[in-house]
């Protein structure tokens with residue numbers, strides 16, 4: 001994993017973090033406590049996409065932390081829009097990552113949970129059929145029943161909410177399955193809903209040294225009654241890239 005240099009400048013200055021040192025900055029000691037972490041990459045002027053995807057923003061340092069966060073969690077939660085836009089495949093980690101998970105006492109791969117209301121997901125897609133662990137589809141009671149029934153053949157369906165997603169019900173349902181370390185990779189619509197419901201504990205944000213302009217999406221969409229305050233956890237630097245970890249003030 002340590003293919004790209006990362007230095008910590010806050011809270012403790014440290015140079016060229018080893019994989020173990022980096023892990024200890026993100027690993028949570030108490031896995032019994034339910035914790036929802038969200039990870040995004042953004043340009044300095046706030047763009048979450050370039051030409052409709054995030055790939056143009058993330059460099060090697062972002063990829064190093066992106067992979068680590070998957071390695072540490074029980075479940076990776078992704079909105080269906082991001083699954084479609086970013087052409088997600090099955091949630092299968094590289095063998096070294098899977099080995100490190102096993103060494104930590106975790107299953108080799110995290111569970112993949114896809115959030116969708118419309119359930120426009122193909123039950124024959126590789127995301128579902130080639131998954132190393134049976135995926136979860138998180139949806140609402142109002143979702144189309146026929147699609148839900150078809151997807152139930154290849155995934156566990158979790159109903160969280162009636163007409164709209166209930167993020168509290170979602171996080172509780174995952175925790176009840178033993179999936180307490182919850183990691184969300186976006187996208188902006190889902191993140192907006194999660195912030196509004198007050199269920200996000202942590203935001204990891206890579207600040208990519210670019211200006212994008214245009215009318216690119218930001219990392220969060222939707223309405224918030226009040227701005228959500230963040231507390232800085234750490235700052236990592238890799239060349240011109242900043243990797244920020246914030247906790248949401250409670």
Ligand SMILES: NC(=O)c1ccc[n+]([C@@H]2O[C@H](COP(=O)([O-])OP(=O)(O)OC[C@H]3O[C@@H](n4cnc5c(N)ncnc54)[C@H](OP(=O)(O)O)[C@@H]3O)[C@@H](O)[C@H]2O)c1
Pocket residue numbers: 039040041042047048049052053054057078079080081082083085086115116117118119120164165185186187188189190191193217221
């Ligand atoms: N910069 C980054 O780090 C980053 C990360 C992730 C994504 N992105 C970018 O963000 C863009 C996608 O944005 P997006 O806002 O469409 O992403 P999204 O939140 O992943 O997808 C929206 C879709 O996910 C489902 N969904 C999300 N929130 C829901 C809710 N509260 N209730 C029910 N279903 C919900 C719905 O799926 P159905 O339509 O199936 O009902 C909805 O249409 C892409 O261009 C992607 O590249 C960037």
